[in-house]
Amino acid sequence: MSDVTAKLRGKRIAAVYTNGARLMFQTECGAEIEVAWVDDNGRPIKGKPVAAVSGYRLRAAGLHDLMHLPRVATHGEA
Amino acid sequence: MATYNKFNDYVEQLAKGVHNWSAHTYKAVFSNTAPVATNTVLSDITQISNGGGYTGGAGGGLTLDTVTLSETGGVAKTTIADEVFTASGAVGPLRYVPLYNDSATSPADALVCWFDYGSSISLATGEVFTLDFDGTNGLWQLT
DSSP states (O other): OOHHHHHHTTOOEEEEEEOSSOEEEEETTSOEEEEOOBOTTSOBOSSOOOOOOOEEEEEEOOBOOSSOOOOOOOOOOO | OBOEEEOHHHHHHHHTTOOOTTTSOEEEOOBSSOOOTTOOBGGGSOBOOSBTTBOOSTTOSEEOOOOEEEEETTEEEEEOOOEEEEOSSOEEEEEEEEEEEEEEETTEEEEEEEEEEEEEEEEOTTOEEEEEEOTTTOSEEEO
16 A cells, blocks of 8 residues: 555545645645655656546446355254 | 446346356446346446447447456356546446446347446546456356
């Protein structure tokens, strides 16, 4: 799990701001996180955040155990 | 997580051999009208209008890719690659995503299941709708 996910997971987003180089997420509970882009050495990369891809994701749950194995019931002896 | 909603007739058609998950073509369609469990074929589904890159109707919808049927230790499983649809114009509103068998002939276009996104959404040009299938546990398991 990324540190961004860890900070935002389960929280409701109240606002998203940008200064042209960083993205700040503010949540309704007051938590905030500022996201920046860095290279492999941790140095900030020049550029600005943009909405590259947006849309929706439907997480499709599967159906397990389509077939339930029958059980044999015993009722004492004759 | 969108719940798997079963069309009742699917299990009967599965037992009759109508569905072949290793050979048939399965598709997903978009709808803004709630399916019911007693629906049996694609024509029972009210699809959204064509447009924005979406073509519905008989035989329409999104072809599901890399549908893999496997069996391990007596458990059969079908996994499906995530399907990504990118709108080329306005699409929707849509909320439900039924799956059907485009190769089935008797009955034709037999329904499998449907997923409920939870609310109606509309896609603008360039926006994507991702059908995120469980790549580990699969769409269904038979044990």
